[in-house]
Amino acid sequence: MTSPEIASSRARFRSRRTLQFTESVIREMTRLAIQHDAVNLAQGFPDFGAPEEIKRAAQDAIASDVNQYAITWGAKLFREAIGAKYRKWHGIDYDPEREITVCCGATEGMIAALLAVTNPGDEIIIFEPYYENYGPDALLCEAKRKLVRLRPPDWTFDPDELRRAFSLKTKAIILNSPNNPTGKVFTRAELQAIADLCQEFDVLAITDEIYEHIIYEGASHIPIATLPGMRDRTILVNSMSKTYSVTGWRVGFVLAAPDLSDSIRKVHDFLTVGAAAPLQQAGVVALNLPDSYYEKLSVEYQKRRDLLSQRLEQAGFRCYRPNGAYYVMTDISGFGFKDDLSFVRHMIENVGVAAVPGSSFFLDSNAGTALIRFCFCKKYETLEKAGDRLRRI
Numbered sequence: 001m002t003s004p005e006i007a008s009s010r011a012r013f014r015s016r017r018t019l020q021f022t023e024s025v026i027r028e029m030t031r032l033a034i035q036h037d038a039v040n041l042a043q044g045f046p047d048f049g050a051p052e053e054i055k056r057a058a059q060d061a062i063a064s065d066v067n068q069y070a071i072t073w074g075a076k077l078f079r080e081a082i083g084a085k086y087r088k089w090h091g092i093d094y095d096p097e098r099e100i101t102v103c104c105g106a107t108e109g110m111i112a113a114l115l116a117v118t119n120p121g122d123e124i125i126i127f128e129p130y131y132e133n134y135g136p137d138a139l140l141c142e143a144k145r146k147l148v149r150l151r152p153p154d155w156t157f158d159p160d161e162l163r164r165a166f167s168l169k170t171k172a173i174i175l176n177s178p179n180n181p182t183g184k185v186f187t188r189a190e191l192q193a194i195a196d197l198c199q200e201f202d203v204l205a206i207t208d209e210i211y212e213h214i215i216y217e218g219a220s221h222i223p224i225a226t227l228p229g230m231r232d233r234t235i236l237v238n239s240m241s242k243t244y245s246v247t248g249w250r251v252g253f254v255l256a257a258p259d260l261s262d263s264i265r266k267v268h269d270f271l272t273v274g275a276a277a278p279l280q281q282a283g284v285v286a287l288n289l290p291d292s293y294y295e296k297l298s299v300e301y302q303k304r305r306d307l308l309s310q311r312l313e314q315a316g317f318r319c320y321r322p323n324g325a326y327y328v329m330t331d332i333s334g335f336g337f338k339d340d341l342s343f344v345r346h347m348i349e350n351v352g353v354a355a356v357p358g359s360s361f362f363l364d365s366n367a368g369t370a371l372i373r374f375c376f377c378k379k380y381e382t383l384e385k386a387g388d389r390l391r392r393i
Ligand SMILES: Cc1ncc(COP(=O)(O)O)c(C=O)c1O
Pocket: 044, 104, 105, 106, 107, 108, 131, 176, 180, 208, 210, 238, 239, 240, 241, 247, 250, 251, 252
């Protein structure tokens, strides 16, 4: 075989599944930021330390040889701590033996849940703009995305548009509140409208609640599972990543009725076997932190939100003020650039600040081109440094 023939034969080693999506734009921005020494306000991970007590608990667990596989669906003490936390915070009971599954981050929780409940050709409703993983998740399940727009400035949805998205083929709706990238926290009335449609069309709610403890100005996080008729129709996905500033630990969990958990556990077992055992032990310490920890988390992030928003506005951005999560979506129409990608590239290469182009949160890459997302889960000095550089735009 000649070299070109050999090269072209390599194409048969690419599955059709992988040809349908590209690598994560957010992680690509992080790489570009490193290359150009830009302040990275693209990828949502803190650049400050995790709480001392949970780091110590992880070290102790390794030193005392919690170093072998935990039970596939999660260490018993950790599952019990998760159950106790949901009882305390949301007044909802999940049986740690049959309804709680520990997995490798919300990322695994979400795809394991989707693989467990969908068949090829099923429809999944997603609010758009959306966290980019949901796209490849749906494609890997060979499910069809039905999108419902969240519209600025409040990122509300049109109830008629939502109703039109439901059909006999709909298997699930993905609900991420507090929301990445918009910062929207869905209200009880909005959740009720979604819950009513789920019940009318016999559809599951698969929720991504990883920002539940990062909320501002009196907004409250309501798991849709707590609404009447929704407990056994909800697959609740959460994680330690954002609440305890340990995105690299890869520890998440999925709460669902026993029949759903059975299927999710099967997928989880063969995808990853389980999450890191010593980190699950440290998770018990994390989930038992006092209420003051969570209060401080929101207060701290609100200060960072206000600092970054002020600096962005001074530089000419229009900010959509988030009620939750740690991102601020901005409008860049005033700058006169061709689109979001050229603007972000200019920012990384010439200004020294990285952010995420808005179009990466939409299925149609022509949408969201006037939007840029910044994250503010960074040290004050990092945000100040970015603020100073933003004057160069
Ligand atoms: C909405 C949302 N879900 C899930 C994740 C990933 O969560 P994990 O680290 O638990 O896999 C992120 C990370 O940014 C996110 O923003």
